Amino acid sequence: MNLSFLRDRSFLRELLVIAVPISFQQLLSASLNMIDVIMVGQLGETAIAALGLSNQVFFVLILILFGTTSGMAIFTAQYWGKQEMEPIRKVLGMSLIVSVSIAFVFTLVALLIPEAALGFYTKDTAVIELGSSYLRIVGFTYIPIAIATAYIAVLRSIQLIKLTVVATVVALVFKTILGYGLIFGIGGLPALGVRGAAIGTAAGWTLELILLLVLIYTQKTPLAANPLTFFSFDLPFFTRVLKTALPAVANEFFWSLGITTYNAIYAHIGTDAIAAINVNATIEELGFVVFLGLGNACSVLVGNRIGAGRKDEAYEIVRRVILLGLFFALTVGGVVILLRGAVVGLYELSPSGANNVRWLLTVMASTLSIRMFNFSVFIGALRAGGDTRFALLMEICSIWLIGVPAAYVGAFVLHLPVYLVYLMVMLEELAKAFVSGWRYRSKRWIHDLVNLSADA
Numbered sequence: 001m002n003l004s005f006l007r008d009r010s011f012l013r014e015l016l017v018i019a020v021p022i023s024f025q026q027l028l029s030a031s032l033n034m035i036d037v038i039m040v041g042q043l044g045e046t047a048i049a050a051l052g053l054s055n056q057v058f059f060v061l062i063l064i065l066f067g068t069t070s071g072m073a074i075f076t077a078q079y080w081g082k083q084e085m086e087p088i089r090k091v092l093g094m095s096l097i098v099s100v101s102i103a104f105v106f107t108l109v110a111l112l113i114p115e116a117a118l119g120f121y122t123k124d125t126a127v128i129e130l131g132s133s134y135l136r137i138v139g140f141t142y143i144p145i146a147i148a149t150a151y152i153a154v155l156r157s158i159q160l161i162k163l164t165v166v167a168t169v170v171a172l173v174f175k176t177i178l179g180y181g182l183i184f185g186i187g188g189l190p191a192l193g194v195r196g197a198a199i200g201t202a203a204g205w206t207l208e209l210i211l212l213l214v215l216i217y218t219q220k221t222p223l224a225a226n227p228l229t230f231f232s233f234d235l236p237f238f239t240r241v242l243k244t245a246l247p248a249v250a251n252e253f254f255w256s257l258g259i260t261t262y263n264a265i266y267a268h269i270g271t272d273a274i275a276a277i278n279v280n281a282t283i284e285e286l287g288f289v290v291f292l293g294l295g296n297a298c299s300v301l302v303g304n305r306i307g308a309g310r311k312d313e314a315y316e317i318v319r320r321v322i323l324l325g326l327f328f329a330l331t332v333g334g335v336v337i338l339l340r341g342a343v344v345g346l347y348e349l350s351p352s353g354a355n356n357v358r359w360l361l362t363v364m365a366s367t368l369s370i371r372m373f374n375f376s377v378f379i380g381a382l383r384a385g386g387d388t389r390f391a392l393l394m395e396i397c398s399i400w401l402i403g404v405p406a407a408y409v410g411a412f413v414l415h416l417p418v419y420l421v422y423l424m425v426m427l428e429e430l431a432k433a434f435v436s437g438w439r440y441r442s443k444r445w446i447h448d449l450v451n452l453s454a455d456a
Contacts, residue, residue, distance in 0.1 A: 011320065015297050021161040023293030025168050031286060035176055038346050039183050040197055047194055048347070049271050050130035052278030053121045054114075056263055057135060058142075060256040061106045065146055067252030068098050069153035070299075070379075071245030074386050077157035077303025078450040085222050087237075087450075088158065092223065093230030094241055095150040098249075103146035110139025121260075122267045122274070130194050137198035141205040148209040151216065151223065157300055160221055167211040175204025244449060247388035251395050258399035262425055265407045266418055272349070273418035276356035279347055280422075284364050287336055290328045291372045294321050298380030306385060311446050318381045318440060325376050329369035336365035359419035367426045370433050377436040387445035394435050403428035 040051045072095045076088045109117055114135035118128045152164045179200025185191025192199065217224045267274040298321040305314040340361045344354045382391040403425050410421035439445055 011317075014301065015294075015317075015321070018156075018159060018161055018297035018300055019293035021165045021293075022156070022296050023289050025165045026289040026292045027286070028169055028172055039180060040194060046124070046126050046271065047130060048275040048278055049122070049124070049267070050127045050134065050194055051197065052274060052281070053118055053127060053263070053267065054131040054134040054138075056121065056260050057106065057110060057114075057117055058138065060253075060260055061103065061142060062145070062149070063252040063256035063259075064102055064249060065099050065149045066153075067249040068102065068245060069095050069150050070383060071248030071388060072098075072241055073153040073157040074244060074248075074303060074384060074388075075241055075449060076154050077300055077384065078307030078448070080158045081304040081307025082450060084450075088154065088222065089225055089230050090233040090237065091241060092150060092154045093227075093233060094238055095153065096147060096230065098245075099146040099150045100143055103142040107139050107142045110135040110142065114139075121264045122271075124271055127271065133195050134198040137195060138202050138205075141202045144209040145205050148205070148212055151212055154223065155216075155221070156296060157303065158222060159300060159304075163212070163215045163219065163221065167208050167215060170211055171204045171208035174207055175200045178203055244386050244388055247392040248383060251388065251392040254392075254396050255399060258404055261404055262407050265411045266421065269411055269418050269421070272353040273356060275349065276353050276360055276418060277422070279343070279349075279357050280360035280364055283336065283343055283361060287332045287365070287368065288371075288375075290332065291325055291375055294325050294328075295375050295379040297321075298376060299384040302380060302384040306446060306448055307450050309448070311443075311448075314385070314446060315443060318377065321380055322373060322376050325372045326369055329372040333365035333368040336361055336368075356418050359417075360422055363419055363423045363426065367429060370426070370429050374429055374432050374436055377440050381440050382436070382445050385445040386447035386449050387439070390439060390445065394432060394439075398428040398432040398435075402431050 040047045072091050075091050079085075079087045079091070114132040115128055117135070118131045122128065148167075152168075155161070155164050177200075179197045181187050181189040182192050182196025182199050183194075184196075190196075215221075263274065263277065266277045298317060301317050302314045305311070305317065340358050343361065344357050347353075347357075349357065378391060378395075382388070406424040406427050407421055410416045410424040411418075416424070
């Protein structure tokens, strides 16, 4: 294993300037999300399940938005490598149109038919009732979230990370403090339980968008232009961008649908099972912050290098990020296993729920290195290199031909406990690692999308 690149200070500096702020942003987000679950968890397993299943609707939305915005940010990263500003603003306009349209559909679902949406996951009427009250509040903020997500993706691709961090951090802290007061009735506020958590969340996401726009224009960033100019693109350019972005959107849609199907299967095992899955998910999100930072930084650097015509450097950057990620995955996995008991003690869980959490954390920690490898190659190479169609095919096959059938067999045929079903689901990550590794080594994922001499 060649680690000589660790002496390359210019590379490490460039990587860390992007990765550290993103990781910090994700760390704070994951930490405060965990606090939200802990606070709601004091209300019992039904409240944990309601919060977790309600957030599945948001989870599907945010992943589709991520597919849309990151798919289009492939172009903004490569145009930034060429230092061309006008096309970057036009791609932002396209991203805003598509993202808001998607968010509008989810808003209608959350406000008008939340019971039907939650009924996909569980038949527990108490969970559905609590979750519906949550969705009817947070649904109002889905469109502001879509706008913020589009701006954040472009800001990251042009290496203006600090603005996104400031806006998100302030919003998250505000959301947590307000949520705490409204969940338990602190500081003269009414005790609203799960509905209080929803109000805090909705207020936080709205504040994030306001702060983001204020910072973009007061700091006179390249995006601080007349918004009408964002929509001055022509149809051929829009079609060219969509041709690359749509597979990324479909990718996230089918992946999120697969993940939400997993959660529906876990929920049908029992309320204590889905509550344990939600606890595990908060720790998993916390443990994954380093890899999110590295993967997104890799994506930006790879896109910039391809746009500048330096394809060999793009390939080498991915290799280096994979090696760094493997080291951190082993370290984080070990820490999670050591702290399992302390995590369980933070929640009001039944004995079976506590046992489920311990074993879920063990499985998650043990498979973290495989998932890190897949994330680094998928985000840092395939998507950044414009190889979105291959990525879509790989994702659909791994989840729907391996993961979902494995979960179904484990839960409904073998009647295994939730942590063993979760382990069976990891078979799709193992299969994906072989395919994504082969694709990375082939270099066929590198597509120059912004130069006339680009490869097909």
